[in-house]
Amino acid sequence: MQVYRVGGAVRDRLLGLPVKDIDWVVVGATPQQMLDLGYQAVGKDFPVFLHPKTHQEYALARTERKSGHGYTGFEVQASPDVTLEEDLLRRDLTINAIAEDEHGNLIDPYxxxxxxxxxxxxxxxxxxxxxxxxxxxxxxxxxRFGFAVAPETMALMRQMVADGEVDHLVAERVWQEMAKGLMEDKPSLMFEILRECGALARIAPEIDALWGVPQRADFHPEVDSGLHTMLVLDYTAAQSWPLATRFAALCHDLGKAKTQQEVLPRHIGHEARGVPLVEALCQRLRVPSDCKELAVLVCREHTLVHTAEQLRPETVLALLMRCDALRRSERFTQLLDACLADARGRYQFENCAYPQREYLLNMRSAATAVDAGAIAAQCANPKEIANAVAAARVAAIGLAKQAWQNSTK
Known part of the structure; x- marks a missing residue:
């Protein structure tokens, strides 16, 4: 019985990165031997055991044989006869197929x-x-790493897409991997590779349809809507913003997709065009509600946010109420962050001023400061309370706007 470190732990150590989780493979053992040594069986699809003291996972060396479509159609063989090289052969990438023995010796057959x-x-x-x-x-x-894809691997992925393998992916697994990729340092690379091999058009056609859509060169020197979206997305990653903000940035311009321009009348703005696409994408991939809600808000409101300083107080209040900004301040801040990323996700505009964010936060503070309870207590007719509170908030926003304008002269 021999035990080896494998996979990401070895890879990350060689790259000089922190090692988070350690995967172990056991060669030459049976399930009963593992149990006799005090390991606890936890694997359903193949024999995996928890170490009696460290509780780390130890998997018996195994081989896999395809028996159906998708990622669940496999027959697994785990026995003492399976060699380390055979176990490494079933792994996905060469950088994940390196093992290390107890003495620190590397086994790297591929x-x-x-x-x-x-x-x-x-x-x-x-x-x-x-x-x-x-x-x-x-x-x-x-x-994550900024690595290139080997030409033969890209060719193989294209063939997989052509063979329909990608069509058998379940929504939960697609979202799981997409969410992890969105949280990497350069998430645009994930979408560029998925697009290059044709997989993006299968799993997220709404996003794929952004490429090839031109934009006004005076506002968008990068011209292409798909490229702009990737710049916006990478900006959110550079700020270490959370998943919901990154996903909203990814979806903010879906209304510009070619498919929407062909189907909906031209007088409908791209914001309204985009909301149904965001909702369809989220429903198909079963996106968590916090990500979906923020993405819809950003898609619908980002253009109006860009013009915030020119809006009338009534319009500002209506925007705040649509976003539920008075109650959900954190989500409203995330919306403004995504709008900031939209403004700066352009060539030559990476560090442009964006006072709209601070301005709307000030307007929100002014509206929140209105004592709705006191106003309600003074209203003889309960039906007039909502209008009275709204009027007070509009007045407060008007004063805050005036003060903002005076401070910026």
Whole structure:
């Protein structure tokens, strides 16, 4: 019985990155032997055990054989006869197929160290094509490490898409990998790779349809809507903003997609065009409600936010109420962050001033300061309370706007 560190723990150590989780593979053991040593069985699809003291996961060396479509159609064989090299062969990428023994010796039969040095993502074997989740994982690793994709691996992913393997992915798994990729340092790389191999058009056609849509060059030197969206997304990542803000940035311009321009009348603004697409994308991928709600708000309101200083107090209050800004201040701040990213996600505008964010936060504070309870107590007719409170808030916003204008002269 031999035990090896494998996968991400070895990869990250070689890259000089912090090692978070350690995966172990056990060669030459049976499930009963593991139980006799005090390990606790936890694996359902294949034998995985928890160490009796550290509670880390130890998996028996195994091979896999494709038996159906998608990422669940596999037959697993785990026995003492499976070698370490055979276990590593079933892994997705060469950089994840490096093992380390108890003495620190590396076992690297498929060239993972060379690919780490060359910053290349390369599949270990043709078995890569048996699991479409690997396309998503590879794209996510590209976003994390900034590595390029080996030409033969890109060709294989394109063939997987053509063969319909990606169509068998379940929504939860797509969102899981997409969410992880959105939280990487350079999330745009994930979408660029998914688009290059054709997978993006299958799993998120609303996003894929942004590329090739031109924009006004005086406002958008990057011209292309898809490229602009990637710049906006990467800006949110550079600020270390949360998942909901990043997803909202990804979806903010969906109304500019070619599909919407062909279907809806031209007089309908791209904000209104985009909301149904955001909702459709979120429903299909089963996106969590916090991400969905913020994405809808940003898609619908970002253009109005950009003109905040020119809005009448009544319009500002209406915007605040639509966003539920008086009660949900954190979400409103995230909306403004996404709008800031939209403004700065353009060539030559990366550091542009964006007073609209602070301005609307000031207007929100003014509206929140109105004592609705006191106003309600003074209203003889309960039906007049809502209008009286709204009028007081409009007046407070008007005064705050005047003070803002005086301070910026």
């Amino acid at each position: 060239g993972g160290q060379a690919d780490l040095a060359a910053k290349v993502l390369r599949h270990v074997s043709p078995a890569f094509a048996e699991d479409p989740v690997r396309i998503l994982r590879l794209a996510r690793f590209a976003a």
